[in-house]
Amino acid sequence: MNRKQLGQLGEAYAAQVLQEHGLHIMKRNWRCASGELDLVAKDGDVLVFVEVRTRSTAKASNESAELRYGSVLEAVTWQKQQQVRRLAEIYLYQHRLHDQPVRFDAVLVEKIGEQLKANYIQHAF
Numbered sequence: 001m002n003r004k005q006l007g008q009l010g011e012a013y014a015a016q017v018l019q020e021h022g023l024h025i026m027k028r029n030w031r032c033a034s035g036e037l038d039l040v041a042k043d044g045d046v047l048v049f050v051e052v053r054t055r056s057t058a059k060a061s062n063e064s065a066e067l068r069y070g071s072v073l074e075a076v077t078w079q080k081q082q083q084v085r086r087l088a089e090i091y092l093y094q095h096r097l098h099d100q101p102v103r104f105d106a107v108l109v110e111k112i113g114e115q116l117k118a119n120y121i122q123h124a125f
Helices: 003-020 065-069 078-094
Strands: 024-032 035-043 046-057 102-112 115-121
Touching (some): 003 035, 003 046, 003 102, 003 115, 024 078, 035 078
Antiparallel strands (some): 035 046, 102 115
C-alpha cells in the first residue's frame, strides 16, 4: 500500500468514526488553490474542520501509538494548524458562512497489520 492509498484509507475510516460520533460528513478532500481540507463535517449547528493523520505499523506492539509517535496533537504541527485555519477561512468565505460557529478536530488513524484504530480529538486546536 503506497502513501496515498494509506491516506485515503485513513480518511475513509476517520469519516466512519466521525459518523459514529453523530457528525455528518459534508465534504471530503475539499481543495482550493491554497491547499486541501481532509474532512468538513457538521456537528449539530457547528461546522467541523477535521485534520486526519494516518500511520502504519507492521504489527501490534505493547506500546500505544501515542508512546511510539506522540499524540495526535503532536502529529498536527503548529504550521499545519495554521494552514487548516487559513483554508477554513477560505471555505467559509466561498460558501458565504460568515457567522457559522466552527471547531477544529483531529483524527489519528493507525493501521496495525490489517486492523485500524482511531484516536479522535474534538477541539484539537
